[in-house]
Amino acid sequence: MNPYRLYLVTDDRQPIDVLETVVAEAVAGGVTMVQVREKHGDVRAFIERAQTIRTVLQGTGVPLIINDRVDVALAVDADGVHLGQSDMPATLARRLIGPHKLLGLSVETERQLFEAESLPVDYLGLSAIFSTPTKTNLIKEWGLDGLAGAVAQSSLPLVAIGGINAANLREIAVTGVHGVALVSAICQAPCPRTAAQELVRLMG
Template identity: 80%
Template sequence: MNPYRLYLVTDDRQPTDTLQKVVAEAVAGGVTLVQVREKHGDVRAFIERAEAVKDALRGTGVPLIINDRVDVALAVDADGVHLGQTDLPAALARRLLGPDRLLGLSVETEQQLFESESLPVDYLGLSAIFATPTKTDLKKHWGLNGLKRALSVSSRPIVAIGGINADNLRQVAGTGVHGVALVSAICAASCPRSAARSLRRMMK
């Protein structure tokens, strides 16, 4: 099974109990992987939220990925880590995580895409496909043509992220991309389960 198909990135502004409910509902609707993303720098709070999400995922078979922090991933025994370009180097992260955990890497330029071929990562997060309010420091927008180009040159599975929603999801899925990462399309939905189910249907 492709774990990257419908990739949920959590909203760090949601209270922990809300986060836990959103994740449980989203997975019931068809989310295939969950990344806990925290940007506040409070490691204890990060661990608590990651543990809450892990509880929500228990028994579902859906992998738990931690954004940026290898230490948090090891502390909660997560299934993997997703690194940005300024985080721990991928080779060092792989050494700490061991061979069996998933390791993802954000790629924002053609040069980074080229360099990723020699790194010990499992998948790439191609950012950003479209403009998005959650990422304001972007180097570029890949667009659909850029996404197709990246798919043609990378040997790794690619997850598309950035500005993807119900209006453009069919076009993104039509490129043959391995997965799409979503935040607000699920986290901000009035019913995360229905939103996830509807989004999964659009990807067929």
């Protein structure tokens, strides 16, 4: 199974009980990977949220990925960690988490995409495919052609992120990208399970 296909990134503004329900419903609807993101800098809260989601995911086969923080990933024994360009270097993160955990890296430019080929990572998050209101420091908008080019160029699995929703998902899927990462399309949906099912259907 392709674990990257429908990749849920959690909304750090949602209370932990809401998040718990959203993740459980989304996984029931077909989400294949979950990344817990916490941008507020409270490590204790991050660990608590990660442990809660780890419990939700137990027995589902869906990997738990921690955004940015290798220490949190190790603390909760997550399945992997996803790094940004300003986080811990991938080579050091790999030494710390070991050879069997998943390691993802965000790439925002052609140069970063090229440089990632020599790094000990398992997959790349390509952003942003389309500009979004939440991403104010956008470096590049790849668009569909840029995404298709990146898929052709990279030897690593690519996950597309940024402005992806039910309206453009079919076009995204046609590029051959391994998966899509979504936040609001699932987290803010009236029913996360139905939203995930519809997204899976659209991907074909």
